Amino acid sequence: MSASTLIEPLPQQASQKKQPWLQKSVLPGFGLSLGFGTLYASLIVFIPLAALVVKSFEMPLDQLWDVITNRRALASYRLTFGASLIGATLNLFFGLIVAWVLVRYTFPGKRIVDAIVDLPFALPTAVAGIALTAIYAPNGLVGQYFALIDIKIAYTWIGVTIALTFIGLPFVVRTVQPVLADLEAEVEEAAASLGASRWQTFKRIIFPALLPSLLTGFALSFARAIGEYGSVVFISGNMPYRTEITPLLIMTKLEQFDYAGAAALGSVMLLFSFILLLLINLLQHWSHKRTGG
Amino acid sequence: MNAIKKIAILTGALLLSAGAVAKEVKLLNVSYDPTRELYREYNTAFNKYWQAKTGDTVKVEQSHGGSGAQSRAVIDGLQADVVTFALAGDIDPLFKFGKLIPEDWQTRLPQSSAPYTSTIVFLVRKGNPKKIKDWDDLIKKNVEVITPNPKTSGGARWNYLAAWGFAKKKLGSDQAAQEFVKSLFKNVPVLDSGARGSTTTFVQRGIGDVLLTWENEAFLAVNELGPDKVEIVVPSVSILAEASITVVDKYADAHGTRQVAEEYLKYLYTKEGQNIIAKNYYRPRDKEVLAAYGSKFPKIELFTIEEFGGWKKAQPEHFGDGGIFDKIYQ
Numbered sequence: 100m101s102a103s104t105l106i107e108p109l110p111q112q113a114s115q116k117k118q119p120w121l122q123k124s125v126l127p128g129f130g131l132s133l134g135f136g137t138l139y140a141s142l143i144v145f146i147p148l149a150a151l152v153v154k155s156f157e158m159p160l161d162q163l164w165d166v167i168t169n170r171r172a173l174a175s176y177r178l179t180f181g182a183s184l185i186g187a188t189l190n191l192f193f194g195l196i197v198a199w200v201l202v203r204y205t206f207p208g209k210r211i212v213d214a215i216v217d218l219p220f221a222l223p224t225a226v227a228g229i230a231l232t233a234i235y236a237p238n239g240l241v242g243q244y245f246a247l248i249d250i251k252i253a254y255t256w257i258g259v260t261i262a263l264t265f266i267g268l269p270f271v272v273r274t275v276q277p278v279l280a281d282l283e284a285e286v287e288e289a290a291a292s293l294g295a296s297r298w299q300t301f302k303r304i305i306f307p308a309l310l311p312s313l314l315t316g317f318a319l320s321f322a323r324a325i326g327e328y329g330s331v332v333f334i335s336g337n338m339p340y341r342t343e344i345t346p347l348l349i350m351t352k353l354e355q356f357d358y359a360g361a362a363a364l365g366s367v368m369l370l371f372s373f374i375l376l377l378l379i380n381l382l383q384h385w386s387h388k389r390t391g392g
Numbered sequence: 393m394n395a396i397k398k399i400a401i402l403t404g405a406l407l408l409s410a411g412a413v414a415k416e417v418k419l420l421n422v423s424y425d426p427t428r429e430l431y432r433e434y435n436t437a438f439n440k441y442w443q444a445k446t447g448d449t450v451k452v453e454q455s456h457g458g459s460g461a462q463s464r465a466v467i468d469g470l471q472a473d474v475v476t477f478a479l480a481g482d483i484d485p486l487f488k489f490g491k492l493i494p495e496d497w498q499t500r501l502p503q504s505s506a507p508y509t510s511t512i513v514f515l516v517r518k519g520n521p522k523k524i525k526d527w528d529d530l531i532k533k534n535v536e537v538i539t540p541n542p543k544t545s546g547g548a549r550w551n552y553l554a555a556w557g558f559a560k561k562k563l564g565s566d567q568a569a570q571e572f573v574k575s576l577f578k579n580v581p582v583l584d585s586g587a588r589g590s591t592t593t594f595v596q597r598g599i600g601d602v603l604l605t606w607e608n609e610a611f612l613a614v615n616e617l618g619p620d621k622v623e624i625v626v627p628s629v630s631i632l633a634e635a636s637i638t639v640v641d642k643y644a645d646a647h648g649t650r651q652v653a654e655e656y657l658k659y660l661y662t663k664e665g666q667n668i669i670a671k672n673y674y675r676p677r678d679k680e681v682l683a684a685y686g687s688k689f690p691k692i693e694l695f696t697i698e699e700f701g702g703w704k705k706a707q708p709e710h711f712g713d714g715g716i717f718d719k720i721y722q
Contacts, residue, residue: 170722229592236597253597254582333589336582337541339721347585351543354460355712356467356489 148369154362166363175345178256180371182344183324186263190320191313194271201272202279216273219266224329231262232334254336259344262330267320274316275309282308310386318379325372414447417652421452422472424459424482424546425588426609427635430672431476437668438659442652450652458586459546466492466640473644473653478546480504480636481703492642506634507660508674511694512554514625515594515603515610522601526627527558530602531575538600539580540590542711547587549711551604554631556710557695561629574720595622606633607689608673632694635674 155163166172201213219227235242235252242252252258282305290300328346335342345368352361421431435452442450455462455470459478466472467490477483486492498505516524522535530537540548552573559572582599584590587606591613594603602625605613610624637657644650659665666676670685682689700706710716 171718232597236599238598254599332585337585338581338583339718347544350585351541352713353464354544356464356485357713360713 151362151369152366155359155366157359158363163363166360167367171339171343172345172348172364172367174340175343175348176367176371178259178342179325179345179368180375182256182260182263183321183327185260186267186324187317187321189260189264190267190271191317194268194316194320195275195309195313197268198272198275198279202276217269220269224266224327225333227265228262228330228333231258231265231330235261235334253334254338254342256342258334258336259331259342262334263324263327266327266330267324270319270323271313271316274312274319278309278312307386307389311383314379314383314386318376318383321379322372322376325368414449416449416451417442417649418647419450419452419473419649419653419656420455420471421474421476421656422455422462422466422470423476424462424478425456425586426547426606426612427476427672428454428456429612430669430674433672434660434665434668437664438656441659441664442655448652450656452656458544460544466490471643471647472640473647473649474637474639474657476635476637478633478635479549479703480506480634480697481549481707482546483636483638484703484707486638486640490642492640493638494641497638498636500638501657502661503677504634504636505638506636506677507657507665508635508669508676510607510633510635510674511630511692512550512604512627512633513607513610513630514627515605515613515622516601516625518619518621518623520623520625524602524625527555527572527576527629528562530555530579531572532579535579535602536581536600537576537579537602537604538582538584538590538594539604540587541583541585542717544585545587545590547606547609548590548604549707550606550631550633552710552717553697553700553706554604554627557631557699558627558629560699561695570716570720573716577720607675611673626690626692629693629695632696634697 158166197216201209201216232239232253234240235245235258237243237246237251237253239253245252250257252261286304287300290304291297295303326346328344328350331344332347335344335347337343337347345364349361349364352358352364421435423431431452431454435450435454438452439450442448455465455472457465459482462470462475463477463482463485466475466486475483475486480498483493483497487495487497501507514524516522522532523529524535529535539551542548542552555576556569556573559569560566563569563572582590582593584593587609590603591605591609594600595613595617603610603613607624613622614624637660639650639653639657641650644653660669661677663678663681666678666681670676670681670688673688675689676682676685697703697706700710708715
């Protein structure tokens, strides 16, 4: 099955009309499990997020509106969400290729490459930021060649995008990998024997099966990028209106003890992220239905 | 038992009990980034002094980070017995937002509770290729200036105000000073969030022609990299950056450490404390100690934050939301 089962119920379950949510399950006691689950989610997620929203309403509404729609805030949303989208899209393509290579081929050092994919998860993001900056700065390993043709990477939006791509890569690889591994090679062989070209096989057979997990990977990678702070502040240059991400603006507000202002910007990000994730989930649901899971 | 014996036993018992009550006291000193080395040395010295005086040992824990962030951490519940920040503007919030200290905290210790000072100087590349001598040179067209963001860094606020003070002295009006600072920040390609970050950008990434920085950070950078890489340029006039300290009354009282905490800060003003301060490239207040370090701290014409009406006024006016610094970028 696809990794999207993380988010949606198994289709078999959904199709079983009888007592759809009171089946025997591994966890004892539906009530107990639900109660514990709700409590845990409340303490860890809902209450802090609610507190964030409540905090932002400490100021009068017109002032709140000014804070979240001021030109500098708008510029920062554009950069944060724009770079996150580009990063997630890049990861969608290249993550698929990485997963493909890891699943379909054997080569020396494969296990090492497989382990390296997870590094962006494990590394403190500040360390990643410093390393990326060192490489992409005008005097860095890679940056120096781009500097020759007058392209700046570090301290521009390109640098921000690279950082956000870096931290998001494992999400796509790790969601697509198991699905790819489950795809039977025989299906492709059958397609080939029936006269399908390689492209047709990919388009009709492989891609539909991968789509839900690709979307999940994309959503996770995107969501992760939006909240990223540590790696970006080092590489972005933090110039107002140009390379300032929203999380930095939030830090700036906190630095001035403007808790309400910081919470207001945080709530905007929360809202945007929620809407985007919801849209992606709907898309996923739709693709799931269309391809019959 | 005769009297002498009695006294002997009594003294013995007293000594024993004194030994038994000799305890280890814990203090938490919450400070900002560049003071790490200074307080490591100072804590050892103070422990020795305190042990000789009372028999107790003092174990001082240090916490470092951006000055503003540290201030917020203390307000949010980091149980600091004392704070030693980069500017009074970062201590005021402990009263304003946390009610952890009295409003007049600055009058509790000599020299407005700032036992050492520093100033803002320039760090340039070896040989000073852009011939940077003074603040005027920073607004020239082909000069790139590195400074952290005044919104997130205490050091950067001093940088900004130093430039402003120079311009006002030279050009006369606040309006002209604002124009000057605006053109200076036009030359800034990267705004790091803290002082150490800016040093890295300048030194490791090779970006910019001049770094505006604390005098003590400049000394450290020269020591670290060697005088064949960077050199210090002292401008004609700069700001007297006073690093403020105070006991955090509410927490110290709760821990029962007020007396030690107070002594810990007072000891900074003694000859020994001042010597350690000077050794770590901060300017000592004690004139004799300062003189002993002679040419290490060059004479600069220094103005103070009072030119700006103190931090209580300067902070919101220049660095608050919609303040002058924000206008520079609009």
